[in-house]
Every structure is written in C-alpha cells, then in structure tokens.
Amino acid sequence: MVTILEVHDVKKSYRMGKLLVPALRGVSFNAEEGEFLTIFGPSGSGKSTLLHLIGCLDRPDEGEILIDGSDVLKLSDDKLAELRLTKIGFVFQFFNLLPRLSALRNVELPLTIAGVSERETSERAKEMLKLVGLEARMNHRPSELSGGEQQRVAMARALINNPKIVLADEPTGNLDTKTGWEIVQLMKKLNEEKGQTFVVVTHDPQIAETADRLIHLKDGLIEGIKEAPRGSSQ
Amino acid sequence: MKLSRILVMAWESMKQRKLRTSLTTLGVVIGITAVIGLASLGEGFRLEIRERMQQGFELDVLTVIPGSLFAGWRTPFKESEINEVRGVANVSVVTPVIQIGNVTLLNERSGNMTKAFVATAVNFTEFSQIFTDRFSNFESNIDGPEDWNNNSMVIGYKVNHPNMTTEAFAEAGDNVTITVNVIRPPYVRNYNLTVVATLIERPTGGLTNFDYWVFVPLELGREIFHETYDFYGGHLMFVKVQNPEYSETVARNIENLFAQYQISILVPLTFIRQVDRILTVVQIFLMAIASISLLVAGIGIMNIMTVSVMERTREIGILKAIGAKSRTVLTLFLSEAVLIGVIGGLIGVLTGYGLSFGLAYALSGFMQPQHQQDTIFQTPETQRIAIRPAFSPGWTMIAFVFAVAVCIIFGLYPARKAAKLDPVEALRYE
Numbered sequence: 001m002v003t004i005l006e007v008h009d010v011k012k013s014y015r016m017g018k019l020l021v022p023a024l025r026g027v028s029f030n031a032e033e034g035e036f037l038t039i040f041g042p043s044g045s046g047k048s049t050l051l052h053l054i055g056c057l058d059r060p061d062e063g064e065i066l067i068d069g070s071d072v073l074k075l076s077d078d079k080l081a082e083l084r085l086t087k088i089g090f091v092f093q094f095f096n097l098l099p100r101l102s103a104l105r106n107v108e109l110p111l112t113i114a115g116v117s118e119r120e121t122s123e124r125a126k127e128m129l130k131l132v133g134l135e136a137r138m139n140h141r142p143s144e145l146s147g148g149e150q151q152r153v154a155m156a157r158a159l160i161n162n163p164k165i166v167l168a169d170e171p172t173g174n175l176d177t178k179t180g181w182e183i184v185q186l187m188k189k190l191n192e193e194k195g196q197t198f199v200v201v202t203h204d205p206q207i208a209e210t211a212d213r214l215i216h217l218k219d220g221l222i223e224g225i226k227e228a229p230r231g232s233s234q
Numbered sequence: 235m236k237l238s239r240i241l242v243m244a245w246e247s248m249k250q251r252k253l254r255t256s257l258t259t260l261g262v263v264i265g266i267t268a269v270i271g272l273a274s275l276g277e278g279f280r281l282e283i284r285e286r287m288q289q290g291f292e293l294d295v296l297t298v299i300p301g302s303l304f305a306g307w308r309t310p311f312k313e314s315e316i317n318e319v320r321g322v323a324n325v326s327v328v329t330p331v332i333q334i335g336n337v338t339l340l341n342e343r344s345g346n347m348t349k350a351f352v353a354t355a356v357n358f359t360e361f362s363q364i365f366t367d368r369f370s371n372f373e374s375n376i377d378g379p380e381d382w383n384n385n386s387m388v389i390g391y392k393v394n395h396p397n398m399t400t401e402a403f404a405e406a407g408d409n410v411t412i413t414v415n416v417i418r419p420p421y422v423r424n425y426n427l428t429v430v431a432t433l434i435e436r437p438t439g440g441l442t443n444f445d446y447w448v449f450v451p452l453e454l455g456r457e458i459f460h461e462t463y464d465f466y467g468g469h470l471m472f473v474k475v476q477n478p479e480y481s482e483t484v485a486r487n488i489e490n491l492f493a494q495y496q497i498s499i500l501v502p503l504t505f506i507r508q509v510d511r512i513l514t515v516v517q518i519f520l521m522a523i524a525s526i527s528l529l530v531a532g533i534g535i536m537n538i539m540t541v542s543v544m545e546r547t548r549e550i551g552i553l554k555a556i557g558a559k560s561r562t563v564l565t566l567f568l569s570e571a572v573l574i575g576v577i578g579g580l581i582g583v584l585t586g587y588g589l590s591f592g593l594a595y596a597l598s599g600f601m602q603p604q605h606q607q608d609t610i611f612q613t614p615e616t617q618r619i620a621i622r623p624a625f626s627p628g629w630t631m632i633a634f635v636f637a638v639a640v641c642i643i644f645g646l647y648p649a650r651k652a653a654k655l656d657p658v659e660a661l662r663y664e
Contacts (some may be wrong), residue, residue, distance in 0.1 A: 084554075
C-alpha cells in the first residue's frame with residue numbers, strides 16, 4: 001500500500017474578532033492509495049477545516065501535511081494551486097457549479113485551467129459525464145438540473161483531472177436521503193473503478209459507516225478511528 | 235490557462251450582465267468620443283486658421299520698417315540702405331514704398347471725386363514680383379506692370395467702390411487727377427495720372443490690405459518727398475526671400491545691417507508659428523478636459539468591477555479550489571476591463587468621427603455672420619468659414635490606447651482584489 005496522504009499533528013485556529021478559536025488541536029492520520037475514508041463528527045468538530053487543509057485551500061498553523069510526498073507548508077500559493085489542479089478533486093455540499101456554464105463546460109473547467117487543448121478537453125469531459133450517467137443532460141445549465149444531477153456534474157468535474165485524492169465536503173448534505181445514497185454509491189463505484197483515494201466529510205453516521213476507515217472527530221481532536229473489514233461496507 | 239480561453243470566459247461573463255456591461259462601455263464610448271471629437275475638430279480649426287493666415291500674409295515677404303514702436307520712428311530708408319538689403323543672402327526682390335497721406339482723386343471723365351487714406355508710391359514691376367498673388371487680380375488689365383510708366387496708377391477695390399457702391403469710381407483708361415497736400419508751397423499739388431488697372435476684392439484682409447490703397451509710381455512719391463521732406467528712398471520696404479524657411483535668418487541679417495539704429499521687421503512665419511503654438515496649447519487643454527470624461531469612465535469601471543468581484547466571490551472561490559492560480563483570476567477580471575476598453579474605444583473612435591463631422595457642420599453654419607441685411611458684414615461664399623475636422627491617425631491611436639490603459643488601471647484594483655481572495659472564505663461567501 002502506498003501512503004498518499006500524511007497528516008501529522010495538525011493545528012489550526014481561527015480568529016473571530018479578538019478571540020482565537022481553535023478548530024483543530026493536533027490531528028494525525030494517514031490515507032492509503034485507493035482508500036475510502038470518512039471523517040465523521042458533529043458540526044463545529046473541525047471536519048471542514050481539516051478537509052480544507054488537506055485540499056490545500058488553507059495552511060495549518062502547526063504540523064505537517066504531505067500529499068503524494070510534497071509538504072504543503074513548504075509550497076508557494078502557485079504551487080498549491082497546481083497541486084489542487086493536478087492531484088486533488090473537490091466535491092462540495094452546495095455543488096458549487098458555475099451557474100452560467102453548461103454541465104459540460106463546468107466539467108471541462110479544470111482541463112481548461114490546465115491549458116489542455118479544446119478537443120481533448122471536450123472529449124474527456126463527455127466521457128466523465130457518461131461515467132456519472134449524465135451524458136444526456138450535458139448541455140443543461142445547473143439551474144436546469146436536480147440536486148442529485150448537479151452533484152454528479154460536480155463529481156465528474158472533481159475526477160476529470162484524474163486526481164490522486166477526491167475530497168467531498170458533506171456531499172449528501174443538500175440532497176434527500178435517496179439521492180444522497182445514490183451519490184454515495186456512485187462515489188464507492190468510482191473509488192473501486194478508478195482506485196482514487198476518497199476522503200468524505202459527513203455528519204451522517206449511516207454514510208460514515210460505509211467507509212473503509214472512519215475517523216471520528218470531536219472538538220478538533222480525533223476521538224477514534226474505526227476500521228471496517230474490507231468488503232463489509234457494500 | 236490559455237489567454238484565448240480566458241478571453242472567451244471574460245466575454246461570456248460580460249454577456250451575462252448585458253445592461254451593466256453596456257452602461258460601463260458607454261462611459262468609455264463617451265470619453266473617447268469627446269477626446270476624438272475635440273482633437274479632430276481642434277486640428278481642423280487650427281488648419282483653417284493656418285490657411286486663413288497664409289492667405290493674409292505672404293510667408294516669403296518681410297516688411298522692414300525704420301525705427302520701432304518703442305524706440306521711436308526714424309527717418310525713412312536711404313537709397314543706399316535699400317541697396318544694402320538687396321545684397322543680403324537669399325533675398326530675391328527688395329522694393330521700397332513711399333506713402334503719401336490723404337489724397338483726393340478726381341475722375342476727369344465722369345467728374346466723380348473720392349478720397350484715399352493713402353497713396354502708395356511703388357515700383358510696379360518689383361511690387362508685382364513680390365505680391366505675385368495679391369497684386370495680380372486686375373480688372374481691365376492694360377498690358378502688364380512692366381509696361382506701366384510714370385503716369386500710371388492702380389486703384390484698390392474699396393477706394394474704387396466707396397461705401398460699398400456697385401458702381402466703380404474709375405475704370406482702366408480713365409484719367410484721374412490726384413490732389414496731395416504738402417507742407418511746403420505750393421501746399422496743394424495736382425498730378426495727372428492714367429488708371430491702368432483696378433484691383434478686384436480680396437477674400438481676406440491680412441497685414442497690408444490693398445483694397446484701401448491707391449498705387450502711384452515710385453518716382454512720383456520721390457518727387458513729392460524730395461522736394462518737401464529732403465528725403466529719398468522709402469518709408470518702408472518689402473523684402474521677398476527665396477523660401478519662407480529663410481525668412482527668419484534673412485530678417486536677422488537685415489537687422490545686423492542696421493545695427494546702429496533700430497528697425498522693425500515683420501516676419502509672418504514667426505507670427506504664424508506663434509499663433510500655431512497658442513492653438514496647440516488650446517488644443518491640448520481641450521483634450522485634457524475631454525480626458526476627464528475618460529477618467530470618469532474609468533472610475534465607473536472600477537465601481538462596477540468591484541461590485542462584480544463581490545457578487546462573484548463564490549465563483550472565484552470555486553475557480554481557486556479547482557486549481558486556478560491567483561494570476562489566472564487576475565487575468566480573467568482584467569480581461570473584462572480590457573474588453574470593455576477595446577470595445578468602448580472602437581465604438582468611441584467611430585462616434586468621435588461622427589461627432590466631429592456633426593459639430594463641424596453645425597458650427598460652420600452657426601459661425602457665419604448673422605446679420606445678412608447689413609451689407610458691410612456680408613461674406614462672399616469663398617470667404618465663408620468652413621471647419622473640416624482633421625483626423626490624425628496618431629491622435630486616434632493615442633486616444634484608443636489611453637482608453638484601454640484607463641480601463642486596465644482602474645480594473646487593476648478590483649482584479650487584484652479578486653485574485654487575492656482567500657479560497658476558503660470565498661467558498662463560504664453567500
């Protein structure tokens with residue numbers, strides 16, 4: 001097993017007015033290649049903060065985060081952006097698609113930013129949409145799609161660059177239970193087919209339980225890590 | 235990210251906010267229209283004035299006057315002094331002029347009388363060589379100036395048509411007696427001359443308006459003054475240079491000849507240059523005022539883009555989260571400003587051209603003398619003021635580049651603001 005993500009004693013505080021609020025107070029864990037990980041905890045436990053740090057959107061105050069061997073703290077803003085572009089895919093609770101672009105154009109976006117040729121971009125995006133079962137609706141704008149469909153588009157966008165790690169922040173939080181489960185199933189399927197590491201933040205214990213490994217976060221500390229025997233989650 | 239894709243994205247985002255984009259662009263259009271309109275109109279105005287001044291002043295003719303307004307007028311030039319000026323380099327013709335004040339003219343044929351402020355005694359041949367254009371529009375030409383003799387005279391248009399009458403005082407071939415008052419007896423003297431030509435009206439006045447002049451032979455002038463004022467030579471002289479370019483050097487050399495006492499030389503080129511310089515200053519001033527409207531447009535862009543950055547905070551967060559660098563976000567927003575500048579600039583150049591044509595047309599009609607019933611102000615068709623806008627590609631380019639530059643400068647602040655947004659906060663922004 002290759003370790004793709006290493007988190008060592010990470011601390012992060014936020015300033016709210018004059019008050020310094022600790023969000024993470026020393027978190028350490030690793031993730032292996034192809035692993036499906038969930039971070040579970042109540043709101044305010046620091047799970048979103050942890051995800052932002054892993055996703056290189058923010059830097060820790062203390063500690064060390066290694067993504068595919070590179071130390072996040074030592075990278076410049078531009079290098080971090082490059083890392084996000086090439087090694088990380090994001091899925092958000094509120095889908096975060098660009099409203100004025102069609103589903104296809106939204107999926108193309110990471111490749112467009114990467115400067116990939118228009119033809120290749122278009123081909124790969126269509127392929128991805130097919131993979132998430134949305135090829136029929138690729139010319140629709142987000143406002144013309146249902147929540148589940150929007151989240152599928154977001155997933156296609158997260159995966160199009162073939163990232164090492166896919167980070168999902170409450171991906172089912174804005175969906176009804178049935179659609180939420182469909183999304184979880186899709187993530188599990190992609191995880192198995194493509195072998196990418198998935199880190200999913202959720203406060204839904206049922207979804208958390210589907211993981212290979214469950215990290216239980218509370219008040220900025222890891223309360224426990226629960227390993228599921230391989231195959232039991234299905 | 236490729237620049238072409240960035241431009242496409244910027245264009246799409248502008249299309250998304252059509253009204254806002256068009257209003258912002260309108261600001262740039264108005265600014266450029268004002269700059270181009272004023273520049274081309276100002277340039278046309280300058281060309282018109284330059285042309286009019288060249289009509290009024292022969293650029294290659296210097297007027298040399300003894301003494302000066304401040305040092306006092308001295309006695310007229312001596313014949314020897316005039317000959318010295320003839321020897322100055324690059325001088326082609328020099329002719330002295332003697333002026334005889336207040337003469338009365340009596341037409342022997344019709345018995346009509348008229349007065350002239352000044353009778354000017356000239357060498358007809360030399361004079362016509364110097365004022366090739368103005369001393370050539372003769373009516374009823376009897377031979378040429380070379381054939382005229384010491385009994386010939388030429389009458390200016392306004393002397394010949396006193397009080398704007400249509401009937402001429404005299405025609406070529408008439409015998410005219412001119413009466414001159416002098417300070418020695420006999421105090422009143424009469425001379426009989428034959429009219430060889432009458433001048434037709436000149437479109438513009440200028441320094442020496444021949445319309446009010448009566449020309450008599452130089453020898454006659456010398457005869458009158460030699461007897462009365464112990465004088466021989468000329469009250470002033472006209473100097474023609476081979477090329478207007480030499481006029482200032484020639485003027486300096488003539489001044490050096492008269493080092494011991496002051497003379498005045500009117501150099502039209504210097505005068506015209508000065509006027510031209512003043513017009514340039516006025517034009518730059520006008521353009522500076524017009525540029526203010528461009529600056530206002532720039533502030534409009536800054537305002538709109540700042541709002542736009544706030545509205546699109548989340549979008550910026552998403553772009554950054556999926557791997558866009560700060561530079562990419564900066565370029566994206568700056569591209570919108572540049573596109574507004576380019577589009578507004580192009581439209582503005584066209585409307586600026588349109589505006590200056592419209593204004594030129596309106597002004598040309600407006601600026602004609604309004605009281606057409608007063609015959610004295612009546613302007614012949616040829617003399618009507620006609621401002622044609624002059625478009626200089628240079629000014630157009632400068633205005634266009636300025637517009638784009640203003641957009642970039644004012645777009646830079648909001649674009650930087652967008653680029654600097656923290657992705658985590660931007661994603662949280664509602």
